[in-house]
Amino acid sequence: MFILERTYDFSELVRHNVHTHSVFSNCAKPEMIPEEMVRAAQRAGLKTLVITDHSDPGDDIDTFAVYRELKKRMNAVQTPVRVLIGSELSAYGVGKYAEPEEVDRALDFASYSHVHYHLASWDQPADRSPRGYALHNLAVLTALFGTGRADHIAHPFSPTKMNFFNEEEKAATLSAISDAQLGDILEMGEKAQCSWEIHTPSFLRFPAFSRRFFNLGRELGVHFCLGTDAHSLASLDPTALAPRLAEIVR
Ligand SMILES: [Zn+2]
Numbered sequence: 001m002f003i004l005e006r007t008y009d010f011s012e013l014v015r016h017n018v019h020t021h022s023v024f025s026n027c028a029k030p031e032m033i034p035e036e037m038v039r040a041a042q043r044a045g046l047k048t049l050v051i052t053d054h055s056d057p058g059d060d061i062d063t064f065a066v067y068r069e070l071k072k073r074m075n076a077v078q079t080p081v082r083v084l085i086g087s088e089l090s091a092y093g094v095g096k097y098a099e100p101e102e103v104d105r106a107l108d109f110a111s112y113s114h115v116h117y118h119l120a121s122w123d124q125p126a127d128r129s130p131r132g133y134a135l136h137n138l139a140v141l142t143a144l145f146g147t148g149r150a151d152h153i154a155h156p157f158s159p160t161k162m163n164f165f166n167e168e169e170k171a172a173t174l175s176a177i178s179d180a181q182l183g184d185i186l187e188m189g190e191k192a193q194c195s196w197e198i199h200t201p202s203f204l205r206f207p208a209f210s211r212r213f214f215n216l217g218r219e220l221g222v223h224f225c226l227g228t229d230a231h232s233l234a235s236l237d238p239t240a241l242a243p244r245l246a247e248i249v250r
């Protein structure tokens with residue numbers, strides 16, 4: 001399900017942050033209290049805030065319990081911001097998902113990570129070259145789109161968590177994906193009613209791929225949403241990034 005109308009206008013995309021972590025994620029700062037996050041979003045003039053706490057394979061987090069708790073607390077908050085409760089779910093291998101399908105469907109926003117390769121519980125490809133990872137990414141996403149589970153792909157193709165590769169090898173996992181392969185997978189996601197994230201840290205770090213990804217997506221008419229992967233209140237507001245992001249795709 002799409003939560004944002006199709007737009008390629010960065011001044012609009014930055015008003016909706018669909019990737020943020022609250023204190024229900026271990027990695028978030030203690031200041032990421034859900035009510036404080038909503039207040040910060042309101043101060044920044046955001047229209048949408050989506051809280052997407054981690055749901056990794058083998059963690060001891062009850063994703064559905066976190067969802068219910070956050071829903072209850074957010075219902076008590078008065079704000080003009082549209083607040084959605086999602087989760088950063090895990091497609092940790094081809095056809096492998098960390099949560100039962102009913103949990104995914106209950107969430108306001110099922111955002112899927114397919115690239116948390118730094119986790120011990122994540123499947124690695126048989127071919128551990130940059131090209132091997134590129135092909136693994138495509139296979140995991142193809143299987144995921146066949147399930148209809150995902151509303152969104154968090155940090156698509158991002159090699160930032162491939163800590164075993166240097167910067168050049170990380171970029172090579174992106175250049176190994178041809179325009180034809182990228183176009184096919186973007187269209188598959190669109191047919192599955194799944195939006196693609198403009199993940200601001202990765203988007204700025206790998207500009208050559210970002211330009212290809214965004215412009216091809218725009219040509220094909222896919223849905224994009226923007227996320228900062230905020231772990232602190234300071235990184236919750238993407239509005240100041242709009243000119244830099246627009247410059248990359250020019
Ligand atoms: Zn992530």
Ligand SMILES: [Zn+2]
Binds near residue numbers: 019021088
């Ligand atoms: Zn995240």
